[in-house]
Amino acid sequence: MTQEPLVRFQRVQKTYDGEQLVVRQLDLDIHRGEFLSLLGPSGSGKTTTLMMLAGFESPTSGDILLDGRHITGTPPHRRHFGMVFQNYALFPHLSVGQNVAYPLTVRKVPKDEQRRRVQRALEMVQLRGMDDRLPGRLSGGQQQRVALARALVFEPQLVLMDEPLGALDKQLREHMQIELKELHRQLGVTFVYVTHDQGEALTMSDRVAVFNEGVIQQLDTVEQLYERPANRFVAGFVGDNTVLKGVLRSAGNCAEMALPDGRVLTGLNVSGAAAGAEVEACIRPERVVLERQVEASGPGVLEAEVARVIYFGDHLRLLCTMGGGQADATVKLPLSGLQGAAPPQGGERVWLRFPIDHVRIYAA
Template identity: 75%
Template sequence: MSHAEPLVRFTGVQKTYDGEQLVVRDLNLDIQRGEFLSLLGPSGSGKTTTLMMLAGFESPTAGDILLDGRQITGTPPHKRNFGMVFQNYALFPHLTVGQNVAYPLTVRKVPKDEQARRVAKALDMVRLGGMADRLPTRLSGGQQQRVALARALVFEPQLVLMDEPLGALDKQLREHMQIELKELHRQLGVTFVYVTHDQGEALTMSDRVAVFNEGVIQHLASPEALYETPANRFVAGFVGDSTVLKGTLEGQNTLRLPDGQCLQGVNVNRAAAGAAVEACVRPERIALQPVGGPAPANALDARVARAIYYGDHLRLLCALGAGQAEATVKVPLTRADSNPHPQAGEAVRLVFEAPSTRLYAV
């Protein structure tokens, strides 16, 4: 078998619960060996249903799911050799940490001495060595999540499936666990498939991200490509912050605003001349210049409505007038920066990078 063949392949997979509305529509997706793939999207987008079909807890209404080139649509969950980690941990409260982690090995009738060795290794892996005799109720939320992760890894699965596993943790602990999970993935080389609605989490951890909406993958790409070159208007709005400008397309790549001003951009989906379009621009791709003197290309005059301090940067919300939403501009802050920053009410000039001004048909 070619090493390049994907570990998992979805071909024409559909899922409906009521026979009418498709929760997942014509899904074609390859999951590569050893990658960290996140399924990202809003509630009801089909991402969790996709994970549940892969796990075997749901069956596709149509299509095929292949593992190593073999059909697994009819294979029950316990025979798929997948580790699972859920948001609610799903630990047995009456069993110790060690017994919880050993459970998949007990089910597989692994000898006791081998169980002890593997449990100790799995707990060390998640930095819980020495806690095997504790009960889960004596652990913090982050520690319980690590136990659930150790249990998913202890039988050396070829695939680890995670459904919003960090959703119940507070922000600081969640960000810490993201770094730990990514490092663990790097060390183990196991394939991770991770469901989340948190865009920052997906961008931070993944090799690739599949953005779902209405049962369809809208964009499948690396985090950088997803952020810098979104495939459509939905992805541009869902992943990261954007300033959105409304207007019409003039020629091939020019946005004409209602007040007659024009900006050059990239016509992503080949909208036709005269079509209503929206430009999406990341806040850090807008440069700030003082008003006065000749205006540079691709610039608009604006007025600062609010300045919000974020510690490492200042976020300016700028009024553009003419029925436009406020433009968001990120201004980096450094200790050495002694220049006064614009305050509410000040006039500013916003310069837009043409390659980062992405035009989408409405």
């Protein structure tokens, strides 16, 4: 028998003005112990969904269940969820230890037990020995750790995070992503994490719900989300893509599309477009195969010219002019793949092979 989800959204809608739905007909199950990210652009409904789960916003219609119990009308302080915000929300006049102990104080936990739990929480986030410092004397990364310790100290079954790493610099943000994921692995607590950063979502999550215009466009594992985007929005929002436009020549799961200059490309007809429909073919830059030595031929091989070469440390990123009114194609070329050969240069004539299994065709 399938285990009951920890949280279930049932037909949840949210509007602030009575007309425009910020969240439309949301059905979402959150599993116990998973790291679920809510990903999407500004205004997509992801933060509103988190705020409804936290209890700071109420659904206009629909229900939210926790362990099978309705919590739609339960106030935030009675939901017992840990919460971490982007601005940390620490009390500046309280020490680190007092900040972390605050949720225990309001729950009237005995002082001895408070001290034990605070020390354990600070050790979890590698802030042992900093109990007496004030937040103003800590770095941004340390303040974020204090906020995380405070969210974990009362041992909640659910931790909600609203873009908690957004204020950190890139290097520290990436370091904290790894630490958060490791902490999640150790504790087994359910994390629900809001972000607009697709790299962040892919790095940490077990599953990702991609939001746009109040609707979940795709809910999947990070691998499925990246390799098999369900629609054109997900393909464009998650990861880089080379996009070619044309008209579908044949229907079916594996279909041919004609580019405006007559060249033909074959791929997977994801959206089930009909023959004659205007379509867009998307492929990840690392899946495009670069041919240099001799003129290549065969299905899915298109001639191009290298317009620009960008050095990324572990790989080169080539922008290739496709002609025929198409946007430039992006190709990721690992430096190890050069095998001692000179890297491609601007103006060089090349042939790009688009493997059928990695070309996904969507209705335009």
